[in-house]
Amino acid sequence: MATFPEPILKLPEADIPLKGIKAYLSQSETHQIIFMEFSEDVELPEHSHEGQWGIVLEGKIELTIDGVKKTFVKGDRYFIPEGVRHSGKIYAGYADMTYFDQKSRYKIKER
Template sequence: MEQYRIDFESMEWEEPAEGVRFKAYEQDGRKLRLVEFAKEFVEADWCCKGHIGYILEGEIEIDFDGDVITFGPGDGLFIPAGEEHKHIGRVLTDKVKAILVEDI
């Protein structure tokens, strides 16, 4: 039954940009990520990808083209893909840790 369990502890961190790192599992066109954003993380541009997730620790402010929402521990998020849902985040605490599910 281990095929249903994802062991993030045994995975190496990937660091695609300054201030962000993640561990990811991909299957059947979906990706599950354990993500950490540091305070110095700056998104280069608006994101139009969809995300479903849960904030484990820290606080992040997400700007939806002028509408700003703050997410903290225990908050879920459901952001549909598309230009009409474009968003950009800003880390408010030293670190934000989240679980994100995304289509690939």
């Protein structure tokens, strides 16, 4: 069974420069919601941006948020406040829904 239902799979793909990712973009005038799934392990280098809230749908992610490392699994939620440095490791099989308090975090992937 696919992680996301057909209406999500019909959304435009998000152009996210990470390996093994498939991501779908729901765009508004003030924010973005990204539906992501990973087929490979990915290391996320430390970075910061506008606020981010996510809910884990499948798999596992390790996030270090403002120096505090935590592991999140299916059903867990996380919040990264605006400007807070964070990094992490995403494991193959991970899927989530992430809200970015930023209307231009990602662009639509060109075909």
